[in-house]
Amino acid sequence: AQSVTQPDIHITVSEGASLELRCNYSYGATPYLFWYVQSPGQGLQLLLKYFSGDTLVQGIKGFEAEFKRSQSSFNLRKPSVHWSDAAEYFCAVGASDSGGSNYKLTFGKGTLLTVNP
Amino acid sequence: DSGVTQTPKHLITATGQRVTLRCSPRSGDLSVYWYQQSLDQGLQFLIQYYNGEERAKGNILERFSAQQFPDLHSELNLSSLELGDSALYFCASSGDRANQPQHFGDGTRLSIL
Numbered sequence: 001a002q003s004v005t006q007p008d009i010h011i012t013v014s015e016g017a018s019l020e021l022r023c024n025y026s027y028g029a030t031p032y033l034f035w036y037v038q039s040p041g042q043g044l045q046l047l048l049k050y051f052s053g054d055t056l057v058q059g060i061k062g063f064e065a066e067f068k069r070s071q072s073s074f075n076l077r078k079p080s081v082h083w084s085d086a087a088e089y090f091c092a093v094g095a096s097d098s099g100g101s102n103y104k105l106t107f108g109k110g111t112l113l114t115v116n117p
Numbered sequence: 118d119s120g121v122t123q124t125p126k127h128l129i130t131a132t133g134q135r136v137t138l139r140c141s142p143r144s145g146d147l148s149v150y151w152y153q154q155s156l157d158q159g160l161q162f163l164i165q166y167y168n169g170e171e172r173a174k175g176n177i178l179e180r181f182s183a184q185q186f187p188d189l190h191s192e193l194n195l196s197s198l199e200l201g202d203s204a205l206y207f208c209a210s211s212g213d214r215a216n217q218p219q220h221f222g223d224g225t226r227l228s229i230l
Contacts, residue, residue: 034218043119043207043223051216090160094219096173102148102211104173105219107160 002027002095006108013081014116021076021111023091032094032103033074035065038110039087047089050074061085086115120144121222123208129228135196138225142189142210148172149191150211150219151183155204166191195227203229 003026013019025031032051036044048059055067065076074091088110094103120143128136142149151163153176162175166185177183180198185191195202205226209219 036221044209044221045119046218046220049216049218092160102165102167102172102213104150104162104165104175105152105160105209106162109159 002031002093002106004091004093004106004108006089006091006111008111009109010112010114012114012116015083016080019076019078019081019085019113021089021091021113023074023076023108024072025074025091025093026072027093027095029095033065033067034092034094034105035059035063035074035076036090036092036107037087038090044090047076081113081115083115083117086113088112119220119222121208121210121220123206123222123225125225126223127226127228129230130198131230132198132200134198135194136198136227138193138195138206138208138227140191140193140208140210140222142191142208143220145212146210146220147189147213148211149185149189150209151177151191151193152207152209152221153204154207154224155201160207163193198229200229203227 005024035047090110091108092105096103122141124139147168150165154160163177165173183193205224207224209221211217211219
């Protein structure tokens with residue numbers, strides 16, 4: 001069964017500083033990987049996705065993530081954090097029992113990001 | 118706006134009751150997924166429907182059931198509610214082609230008193 005670990009429960013950074021949120025996954029095949037963001041009282045917004053191909057993927061709001069198969073990681077990065085980035089971030093791996101285009105997501109526990117002015 | 122619509126946004130009820138949560142997927146999406154987000158369990162996959170048929174099942178209790186109708190909207194039915202069922206329930210939808218991400222609605226917050 002697949003699993004996702006986000007080692008950091010809570011991270012605090014200063015506005016303008018760089019950010020890296022860690023994500024490690026466990027899955028037997030090539031994974032589908034995602035980062036979602038959840039603001040308080042809101043739903044999950046897709047930041048970026050990896051299905052195949054280029055291991056460095058660009059997302060919305062200036063975020064990027066790099067898939068490293070050898071480390072089973074898919075860390076999220078942003079060069080300069082804005083106060084509006086404060087939210088909870090979830091890494092997820094997609095797995096399909098049938099091998100088709102539909103898949104279920106297994107989420108990590110999330111990392112809460114606080115941004116200091 | 119993800120294009121996925123969930124109603125109601127909030128639901129307050131008592132133990133032992135039954136509720137129905139509704140989800141309208143994005144236009145053209147055939148797959149609907151239900152997830153539960155709780156403080157102790159985090160985000161968990163419950164069930165998936167594809168074009169009216171159940172496709173995959175996760176950690177869904179026997180007291181819970183779902184269906185997808187011909188117009189592709191889906192309903193999640195929760196019965197014999199317990200305090201522990203209090204959670205945020207999300208619906209997501211995705212397209213049929215390969216490499217389609219899941220897009221989530223804003224969720225229904227269920228509070229059991």
